[in-house]
Amino acid sequence: MGQPETCNLEPATLRAERLGRRLGGGPQGEACNLILTGFMGTGKTVVGREVARRLGREFVDMDEVIARRAGKPIPAIFAEEGEAAFRHLEAEHCRELSQRRGLVIATGGGALIPEANRRRMEASGLVICLSCSVEEMLRRLAEANDRPLLEVADRRAEIERLLEQRREAYAAMPARLDTTGLTPNEAADRVIELWRTWLEGRGEAEIVLPVRVPGDSYTIRLGHGLLARLGERLREAGLRGPVAVVSNPTVWQRYGQGVEAALQAAGLASFVCLMPDGEQHKTLDTVAALYQGFVAGGLDRNGTVLAVGGGVVGDVAGFAAATYLRGVPLVQVPTTLLAMVDASVGGKTGVDLPQGKNLVGAFKQPALVVIDPEVLCTLPMAELRCGLAEVVKAAIIGDPELFEHLEKVSTDVGQDEILPYETWDWPWIIRHALAVKISVVEEDPLERGRRAVLNLGHTFGHALERLSGYTLPHGQAVSIGLIAAARLAVALGCGDAALPGRLAALLGRLGLPMGLPDVEPAAVWEAMQSDKKRRGQKLRFVLPRRIGEVFVTDEAARDDVVAVLEALRET
Numbered sequence: 293m294g295q296p297e298t299c300n301l302e303p304a305t306l307r308a309e310r311l312g313r314r315l316g317g318g319p320q321g322e323a324c325n326l327i328l329t330g331f332m333g334t335g336k337t338v339v340g341r342e343v344a345r346r347l348g349r350e351f352v353d354m355d356e357v358i359a360r361r362a363g364k365p366i367p368a369i370f371a372e373e374g375e376a377a378f379r380h381l382e383a384e385h386c387r388e389l390s391q392r393r394g395l396v397i398a399t400g401g402g403a404l405i406p407e408a409n410r411r412r413m414e415a416s417g418l419v420i421c422l423s424c425s426v427e428e429m430l431r432r433l434a435e436a437n438d439r440p441l442l443e444v445a446d447r448r449a450e451i452e453r454l455l456e457q458r459r460e461a462y463a464a465m466p467a468r469l470d471t472t473g474l475t476p477n478e479a480a481d482r483v484i485e486l487w488r489t490w491l492e493g494r495g496e497a498e499i500v501l502p503v504r505v506p507g508d509s510y511t512i513r514l515g516h517g518l519l520a521r522l523g524e525r526l527r528e529a530g531l532r533g534p535v536a537v538v539s540n541p542t543v544w545q546r547y548g549q550g551v552e553a554a555l556q557a558a559g560l561a562s563f564v565c566l567m568p569d570g571e572q573h574k575t576l577d578t579v580a581a582l583y584q585g586f587v588a589g590g591l592d593r594n595g596t597v598l599a600v601g602g603g604v605v606g607d608v609a610g611f612a613a614a615t616y617l618r619g620v621p622l623v624q625v626p627t628t629l630l631a632m633v634d635a636s637v638g639g640k641t642g643v644d645l646p647q648g649k650n651l652v653g654a655f656k657q658p659a660l661v662v663i664d665p666e667v668l669c670t671l672p673m674a675e676l677r678c679g680l681a682e683v684v685k686a687a688i689i690g691d692p693e694l695f696e697h698l699e700k701v702s703t704d705v706g707q708d709e710i711l712p713y714e715t716w717d718w719p720w721i722i723r724h725a726l727a728v729k730i731s732v733v734e735e736d737p738l739e740r741g742r743r744a745v746l747n748l749g750h751t752f753g754h755a756l757e758r759l760s761g762y763t764l765p766h767g768q769a770v771s772i773g774l775i776a777a778a779r780l781a782v783a784l785g786c787g788d789a790a791l792p793g794r795l796a797a798l799l800g801r802l803g804l805p806m807g808l809p810d811v812e813p814a815a816v817w818e819a820m821q822s823d824k825k826r827r828g829q830k831l832r833f834v835l836p837r838r839i840g841e842v843f844v845t846d847e848a849a850r851d852d853v854v855a856v857l858e859a860l861r862e863t
Contacts, residue, residue: 294542324417325392326487329399330462331455333429334422335471335479336398342480343487344396346557348550348667352397354385360778367443383409390416394669405461414466418490420483421465424472426451428563460687466490474783475630484520491516499723500746503637503730505737508657512637512730518664519550522625523558526596528658531621533594535562536586538609540569543601543627546670551600551625558580562598563589567608571762574644576652582612587695593767596621596659602628602675603635610641614656621659627667629679629718630767633686633725636661638733638746644762648822649754655738665718678767678804684775684798685748686725689732692840694724702801745842748834751774752857759811771804772860779856788838813857817850 326343328336337353344351352788357379359365369378381638382403389397390412397413406420413419423430429451444450447704455462462468467486471479498515513525535555539548544566555562563584567578591597597620599609613622624636642653668676680698687695701716729746736743750772757764778795781787796806808816820831830846831853837843 307521313322323391325395325397325413326417326483327397327399327404327413327419328422328483329423330401330463331418331451331458332401332430333431334401334424335432335474335476336401336422338476339422339471339479340396340398342476346480346484346553348547349394349396350670352389352395354382354389354398354403355400358382358385358400379406380844386412392416394666401457404465405458407461410461410464414481415777418467418487418488418632419465420467420469421462422479423462423468423470425571426455426471435632468841479538482712484517488517499719501723501726501730503657503838504734505639505657508737509568510586510658511659512661512663512726514663514719514726516664516666516719516815518662519547519667520554520623521552522554522662523556523560524554525660525662526555526623527558527559529623529661531596531623533596534589534591535560535596535598536589537562537564537598537600538567538582538605538612539564539600540567540605542569543605547600547627547667547821551598565589566672567810571604571644571757571766573620574608576643578608579612579615579643582609583616586612586616589673591616591620591840593617593620596623598623598625599636600625602626603631605702606631606635607641608643610639610656610658611643611653614641614654619656621676622656624658624661626661626663628671628675629668629722630675631679632663632665632722633679634682634729634746636663637726637729639737640739640742648758651822657737663722665722668718673803674765676766678765678770680802681749681771681774681799681804682768683721683725684795684802685746686728687744688774688795688836688839689748689842690728690840691724694721694728695839697721697724698802699794699798703800745830745834746843747835749777751820751823751831751833752776752816754823755816756809756811758819759815759824761807764809770806772806772808775799775806776856776860777833777835779854779859780833781837783852784835784845784848786843786845787836791836791838794839808857808860813854813861816857820853 328340330336340353341351355366360367362381366378379402382400383406386403386409389395392418404413406704410419424450430448467490469479469482469486472704474482488830496520498513501512501514503510503512518525537551544564548564552562565582567573567582597609597613598608599622608627610622613620626632626636636658639657640653640658641654642650645651685697687698732743749770750773752767753766756769756772775792775796778787778792782789782792799806818851823831831848832844833848834844836841
């Protein structure tokens, strides 16, 4: 049986250094591609498909894509256009794939022999060169009739000749794995081991963040590739019973296979309850439908509700877990940036009523939160922007360093490049934003005092969401609310006069809105009256004094608030 061999697994150049700033303490890096290359017959395609399935990633077989685009099989390309034309198509595809992230790629056997192709792909992730014995290759390729380079009388001699010709190029690959004697599943195991080793070498090892609240302490686990180890993490947390997975169709289509495979690998029985997409379905009717699904699936007090999705899924699944059988364990697996830094942590769950957001709910601390930043590589830019609004909020509340980092990164790249996944050091950003929330939640787990500061921008934002019929995304509403709060603080003589301009510059570079939508300021004020944060007849606003310091007040008069909103209509 062949053994994996790793070589030259040196940390890649950190993005933080490229930006001229090393980010202390946290993991650096990005979700990268995992590329399998090597000679024909070594198992690149079959192993790659299995690895992609386990990691919940998109799989790309370069040869399949080239043949599909050319409208003819590869032997026909060789016969009609020649090998040089095929190699040109390979080079173009390597250039294209090197600009993408979050893929598992199987290359053709000769695709990375040219140094330029190899360097492009290595810059996008980890390249693993698969190999096996010549005898094993001959056995695996015995029935193959689609290998133009083996259309010769003596296949063994030709394989040996080509291997010698490519020996130096294959030896230069960052990692190698001999698949001789390995089943596809065993080879996939070894590939994932190499992947984890590489991530750890880049400083992307898993981070464990404890959250200590009375009687409900739990951990947040943050790290690349954690989705593939989800079942292991549940078992480590002592969760053994049946798992009711709550998600929505969009998320489940992307990650469902990976989640199910991870649970199955850990020996955990599971069933899936899908709820509709969108804030408009954050209702008691949806919760009732989940109860029916839990009963049908046999969920008992020994079971677990696993929420896989964004904030809406987490809130609804959390409320269902809090109230089904008077409470069953909850695990949050957020798949949006907004949910990672906000909704999945802190234990607040709930649903909306026609009169306002989150008017029905319960505190339900999760047993575990699992955050895999790699899922962000498939998130639409609009969703990333919404999440960054909550990151900006956290920075204003309690992390000036995070705010300055966002300013620097958003200044260092052009507007068209502001939100590719790879622009940002997501683990560092997520960790810093979470640290702000954890600090506040631990001090005030039931929102009886300081925790109110986490609602910065939300009194305005929730009213705007309600007036839009919940078509305005939460992150966009929060962005507008942050500007409104900063301006209101200045109007009341309590805030740094430079902050609204500084904040507007950052939000603008992030592509977030700052102006009031097409609603009347007076209507926004009226919509605020059903906000659950009001005290008696007075609205409570969280306002920033400066970056890193906020306060709560109920002294803002209607005229002051409406005047701020009027000014935002002109923004």
